[in-house]
Amino acid sequence: MSAPASDVILKINNVSKLFGPVAALRNMHLEVRAGRVHTLLGENGAGKSTLMKILAGVYHATAGEVEFCGSPYKPENPQAAASRGLTIVFQELSLCNNMTVAENILATREPSVYGFINDQALERRAAEIVRDLGLPVDVTEKVGNLSMAQRQLVEIAKGLSIPDPRLVILDEPTSSLTEAETEILFSIIGRLKAKGVAVIYISHRMEEIMRLSDDITVIRDGEFIATRQREDVTIDALIAMMVGRRMDEIYPPRLSPAPAEGEAPVLAVEDLSRAGEFENVSFEVRKGEILGFFGLIGSGRSEVMNALFGMKAAAGTVRIDGKAATISSPVDAIGRRIAFVTENRKEEGLVLAHSVEWNISMAALQRFAAALGFMRRREERKSAVSEVGRLAIKTASVDTPVGSLSGGNQQKAVLAKWLLTAPRILILDEPTRGVDVGAKFEIYKIIRQLAAEGTAILLVSSELPEVLGMSDRLVVMHEGRLGATLAGGATPETVMAHATGITS
Amino acid sequence: MSDEKHVKLAQKPYAKLFRQYGGIFLSLVVLCIIFSVMNPRFMTVANFMNVLQQIAVIAIAAFGMTWVILLGEIDLSIGSIIAVAGMVAAQAFLAGFGFLPTLVLTLAAGAVMGGINGTLTAKLGLPSFIVTVATMGIFRGLVSLPTNGAPAMIENPTWISIGAESFLGLPVIIWIVVVLFVFNHVLLSKTTFGRRAYLTGGNREAAVYSGIKVDRVKITIFMISGIMAAISGILLSSRLYSAQTNAGTSYELDAIAAAVLGGTSLAGGVGTMIGTLIGALIIGIMNNGMNMLSVPYFYQLIVKGLVILLAVWLDVRSKRAKQ
Numbered sequence: 001m002s003a004p005a006s007d008v009i010l011k012i013n014n015v016s017k018l019f020g021p022v023a024a025l026r027n028m029h030l031e032v033r034a035g036r037v038h039t040l041l042g043e044n045g046a047g048k049s050t051l052m053k054i055l056a057g058v059y060h061a062t063a064g065e066v067e068f069c070g071s072p073y074k075p076e077n078p079q080a081a082a083s084r085g086l087t088i089v090f091q092e093l094s095l096c097n098n099m100t101v102a103e104n105i106l107a108t109r110e111p112s113v114y115g116f117i118n119d120q121a122l123e124r125r126a127a128e129i130v131r132d133l134g135l136p137v138d139v140t141e142k143v144g145n146l147s148m149a150q151r152q153l154v155e156i157a158k159g160l161s162i163p164d165p166r167l168v169i170l171d172e173p174t175s176s177l178t179e180a181e182t183e184i185l186f187s188i189i190g191r192l193k194a195k196g197v198a199v200i201y202i203s204h205r206m207e208e209i210m211r212l213s214d215d216i217t218v219i220r221d222g223e224f225i226a227t228r229q230r231e232d233v234t235i236d237a238l239i240a241m242m243v244g245r246r247m248d249e250i251y252p253p254r255l256s257p258a259p260a261e262g263e264a265p266v267l268a269v270e271d272l273s274r275a276g277e278f279e280n281v282s283f284e285v286r287k288g289e290i291l292g293f294f295g296l297i298g299s300g301r302s303e304v305m306n307a308l309f310g311m312k313a314a315a316g317t318v319r320i321d322g323k324a325a326t327i328s329s330p331v332d333a334i335g336r337r338i339a340f341v342t343e344n345r346k347e348e349g350l351v352l353a354h355s356v357e358w359n360i361s362m363a364a365l366q367r368f369a370a371a372l373g374f375m376r377r378r379e380e381r382k383s384a385v386s387e388v389g390r391l392a393i394k395t396a397s398v399d400t401p402v403g404s405l406s407g408g409n410q411q412k413a414v415l416a417k418w419l420l421t422a423p424r425i426l427i428l429d430e431p432t433r434g435v436d437v438g439a440k441f442e443i444y445k446i447i448r449q450l451a452a453e454g455t456a457i458l459l460v461s462s463e464l465p466e467v468l469g470m471s472d473r474l475v476v477m478h479e480g481r482l483g484a485t486l487a488g489g490a491t492p493e494t495v496m497a498h499a500t501g502i503t504s
Numbered sequence: 505m506s507d508e509k510h511v512k513l514a515q516k517p518y519a520k521l522f523r524q525y526g527g528i529f530l531s532l533v534v535l536c537i538i539f540s541v542m543n544p545r546f547m548t549v550a551n552f553m554n555v556l557q558q559i560a561v562i563a564i565a566a567f568g569m570t571w572v573i574l575l576g577e578i579d580l581s582i583g584s585i586i587a588v589a590g591m592v593a594a595q596a597f598l599a600g601f602g603f604l605p606t607l608v609l610t611l612a613a614g615a616v617m618g619g620i621n622g623t624l625t626a627k628l629g630l631p632s633f634i635v636t637v638a639t640m641g642i643f644r645g646l647v648s649l650p651t652n653g654a655p656a657m658i659e660n661p662t663w664i665s666i667g668a669e670s671f672l673g674l675p676v677i678i679w680i681v682v683v684l685f686v687f688n689h690v691l692l693s694k695t696t697f698g699r700r701a702y703l704t705g706g707n708r709e710a711a712v713y714s715g716i717k718v719d720r721v722k723i724t725i726f727m728i729s730g731i732m733a734a735i736s737g738i739l740l741s742s743r744l745y746s747a748q749t750n751a752g753t754s755y756e757l758d759a760i761a762a763a764v765l766g767g768t769s770l771a772g773g774v775g776t777m778i779g780t781l782i783g784a785l786i787i788g789i790m791n792n793g794m795n796m797l798s799v800p801y802f803y804q805l806i807v808k809g810l811v812i813l814l815a816v817w818l819d820v821r822s823k824r825a826k827q
Contacts, residue, residue: 311713334715348713351706353773362703363714365696373695417714 007033009198010055010073010086010167015064017050017222024050025222028064032167036214037189037199041242043464047222048202052169055200056088057081069166085166089159089173093151097144102126104143105158129161133188149181156185160192168192169200174208175298186212204296206235206500218242239496251469252445255452258472258488259286264322266456267425269308272316277303278480281316285425285456290447292471293460296499300480301460302343305427308458309333309340320425334363339423341414343430343460349414352403356395357384359402359413364420387416391446408439415446426450429460444470464492527818528766528782535786539793546796553675559788560677561586561736563781565755566762567688568732570780571725573763574692575705576772577625577632579726582733582759584643585617586752589737591647593663594656594747603662611734617643618730622723632726640756647749656747667742677739684735688728689777701725706773761808762787765815786811 012030016023025047032038040048053059055066057075066073068084075081081088095104102123103110111121126139135153143151156173170189174182189199189212203209209216216233218225218241225241265284272281278300285291295301307314310327318325320336327333333340342348350359361368361380368380384398391412395405402413411431418426428447432440447470451457461467467474474490476483476498483498540547565582572579592613596606621639625632650656658664669676692698704711704718711718736755741747764770765786766779790811794804 309713329715330713331715331717340713342713347707348709351703351710351773354702354706358699358703362699362710362716365699365716369696373697375694375696375699377694 007035009034009069010200011067012051013065013067015051015054015061015066017047017054017059018062023222025054025061027224028219028222029224029227030217031227032198032200033215034166034198035193035196037193037201037212038215038217039201039203039209039213040217040219041209041238042219043242043462046219046242048219049171050222051219052088052171052200052202055081055086055169082162085162085164086169087159087162087165087167088169089156089171091172091175093155095143095151095155095158098142100140100142101130101137101146101154102139104154105129105139105161107158109161126161129157133157133160134184136184148176149178152176153181153184156188160188165192165197167198167200169202171202172204173201174203174205182208204500206238206502209238210235235502236493239493239500242496251466252441252448255448256288259289263287265319266321267458268317268319268322270317270319272304272307272314272318274303274307274312274314276480277312278307278314278477281477281482283475283482283485285458287424287456288451288454289472290451290457290459290470292467292474293458293477294462294464294467294474294495294499295477295483296462298479299477299499301462301477302429303480304477305340305429305458305460309338309427334421337422337424338427339363339418339421339425340427341411341418341429341431343433345410345414349417350402350410353401355399356388356393356402356405356413357381357398360384360387360398360416360420363417367420383420384416387420391416391419392442406439408435408443411435411439411443412446415443419450423455425456425458427458427460430462431459432461432463432466464495468492468495524767524776525779525782528779528786528815532782532786532789535789535793539789539796543793543796546793551792551796553678555785555788555792556678556681557675558792559784560681561740561752562755562758562762562787563681563784564684564739565733565736566759566766566780566784567684567777568729569756569759570688570763570766570768570775570777571692571701572632572729573760573768573770574701574772574775575722575725576708576770577722577726578636578760578770579618579621579632579729580636580756581617581621581640581643582729582736583752583755584640584647585614585730585733586737586740586755587647587747587749588617588643589614589734590658590741590744590747590751591650591656591749593738593741594658595650597658597660597663598656603660606660606663607738610738611731614730614732614734614737615727616730618727618733619723621730622726625726626719626722644749644753647747647751651749653749655749658741658746663738663742664745665742667739677743680735680739684732685777685781688732692777697721697724702773704772758787761812765812 008031010032012028015025015028017025028051042048050059054061057077057080068086073084075084105126106122110117111125112118123139130137130139135157137146137150137154143154146154152173160168173185177185192199201212210230213230215227215229216238217227218238220242263286265286268284270282273279281304283291293301303312306312308318308327310329310333313328318327325336327336346352357380361384368376370376381398388395388398393409393412393416395409402410405413432443435443447457447459459467459470468490472488474486474488474495476486476495478499478501483501486495536547545551565586568582569579589610593606593610596609601609617639621632621636624630624635666676671679692701700716700721703716704721708718737752740751762783763775763780766783768775768779790808791804794807
């Protein structure tokens with residue numbers, strides 16, 4: 001059954017990648033054979049992207065060997081990877097919207113004479129590529145005028161336009177495609193296979209994976225779990241391999257019992273919708289309850305939270321303590337004592353150049369306002385010092401620029417900032433992203449403490465163990481809709497099934 | 505109790521002051537030494553008063569500019585606002601207004617022009633560079649409308665006395681600079697409004713999420729910039745006994761230079777009024793010193809340009825070193 005070893009086009013052996021002390025990949029193995037589609041399966045953060053970036057020459061492996069087409073492979077940059085016949089199409093688009101399809105597809109490889117671009121040759125070449133792939137786009141059209149799905153196809157065409165592709169990596173290519181375009185993509189993949197090109201395919205959509213793959217490799221926590229041939233596995237078996245870990249001592253226990261089922265909710269959301277992002281999302285959270293929000297990237301979790309916080313307009317009803325509340329700006333939200341620890345602390349959470357003190361006080365400035373708008377600096381400093389102590393933020397002083405703290409301590413500073421507003425409803429969006437294990441545990445303890453004090457908590461995460469380990473109840477989102485609301489004891493398999501949409 | 509101790513220990517104002525302004529203050533001292541060696545008349549009280557009066561117009565405009573740059577924005581229209589302010593005053597006097605109504609009208613004109621800059625920037629999301637390049641032209645054009653480009657005389661004695669009289673042994677102009685410095689310094693460093701300006705300039709997104717009404721902060725700051733420019737225009741017209749249509753031309757560049765020399769970061773979020781005041785002093789002393797040494801004007805331009813480049817380079821370098 002198995003093909004001869006000479007078919008192996010890419011061989012990854014014992015590859016590890018460290019970011020400081022954190023291992024994103026440990027002793028990774030992978031063998032990809034010519035003319036086959038090899039799917040990489042793993043949760044967000046399992047290490048798929050790191051591995052792909054090493055292959056593309058964006059990152060360099062800390063240890064281990066890669067062999068490509070029979071010789072050692074260590075690309076310095078994406079251009080070097082392309083010159084060896086390896087091309088990668090990332091999930092994020094890298095197109096210039098104000099340039100034409102042709103200019104984008106052949107960017108940096110424009111046919112030219114003495115540096116002058118030959119526009120006719122450019123359009124002809126691009127048109128050939130597009131025709132060969134069977135894409136329904138006009139190469140003279142500006143990319144900005146195309147739909148998201150068409151742009152994704154152009155991105156793929158750009159990736160495939162290198163002279164002699166041997167291995168093509170597609171990172172979640174169908175996430176923004178409609179059914180029709182997905183079919184086009186699948187036929188492109190079919191033709192690549194027929195030409196003997198190997199394809200590494202990354203996706204979360206199980207039906208798609210089962211239809212397209214020849215081989216499937218599961219990775220988890222940066223480690224290789226198993227490689228199977230498609231015929232030998234079921235979806236359930238794959239999900240079990242993907243999430244199959246025990247809940248260790250990672251999550252501190254509850255400090256007080258979870259609120260009773262019948263208790264009135266602090267926050268009730270009914271049929272919240274925003275066109276193109278999420279639809280009819282309804283949920284409730286009680287005093288002292290931790291409500292988990294799980295969903296894959298693009299499922300609309302963060303968008304719902306942004307709407308709840310007044311950053312985005314949305315239709316539907318939001319009730320606080322049973323009364324309808326209009327929240328059309330963060331000012332409204334903070335006024336109703338909602339706090340929002342956003343997903344990206346550096347972009348939306350902190351002013352990196354400013355001191356720890358200034359960052360901690362920034363959402364509660366009104367608390368420190370005296371007559372004529374003067375700041376009560378001593379009060380501010382006292383509060384900052386006491387928050388630093390309470391959350392055990394490791395910093396030389398409260399005057400230290402917050403940008404010089406470690407990721408975990410920065411995250412705690414964001415928490416401190418919101419705790420100073422004395423929130424009744426606390427939204428945590430990926431509160432432990434980019435945080436080391438020790439700090440994670442401390443953040444979990446803080447969350448438990450807050451719940452015990454009666455704060456209603458919405459915990460959004462793409463780390464399944466985290467939501468399972470921390471939540472009293474769990475909301476699963478899939479493609480902008482509510483997949484299910486599950487009790488705390490849900491199994492990882494059930495949650496994953498709802499998140500990938502295979503149980504509808 | 506231990507908290508209390510921590511609170512005190514963390515504040516070392518003098519060390520902090522030195523760290524922040526030591527470098528630029530040193531350059532100021534070095535400049536003074538060089539000029540006094542080369543010309544004995546430089547280091548006299550009379551000359552120093554002269555320098556202070558000369559920098560008044562730039563310093564006040566630079567206080568306003570500091571707010572704007574702190575926000576990560578720029579205001580290129582202040583030179584034109586200076587001229588409009590003078591012309592508004594001259595026309596108001598011609599129309600028979602008294603001193604006080606004219607003063608209010610002139611300040612209001614500055615606030616309105618700044619408000620236009622701020623509103624276009626905040627509400628329409630246009631880059632402030634483009635908005636103020638446009639309004640720089642528009643305001644400069646408006647100056648000439650009442651007189652077809654000719655200067656307009658100002659004869660109101662109170663108005664003239666601003667630039668000519670002294671109070672408690674110091675020229676009134678210097679008092680005005682001192683009062684406005686204290687006002688801006690206190691507003692920036694001691695009030696919640698000042699803090700909101702720092703936070704908005706430091707990270708707009710984070711400020712929005714923290715419940716700061718950034719549009720309101722932005723519009724208010726452009727209005728402050730407009731009002732400061734109008735006050736500069738009042739001083740200038742008072743000293744010239746007239747409104748000149750080309751008054752204040754390219755003053756925005758000196759104001760930007762003063763703010764940047766003083767450590768205000770063009771990226772936003774960092775800067776102080778003390779720094780800007782020292783920056784304005786450096787520019788004033790360079791102008792004065794080179795004038796006394798009879799350095800031709802075009803050489804002065806070259807030297808000033810080089811000094812600004814040097815200052816910005818030092819600023820960027822120290823920031824990279826911190827990262």
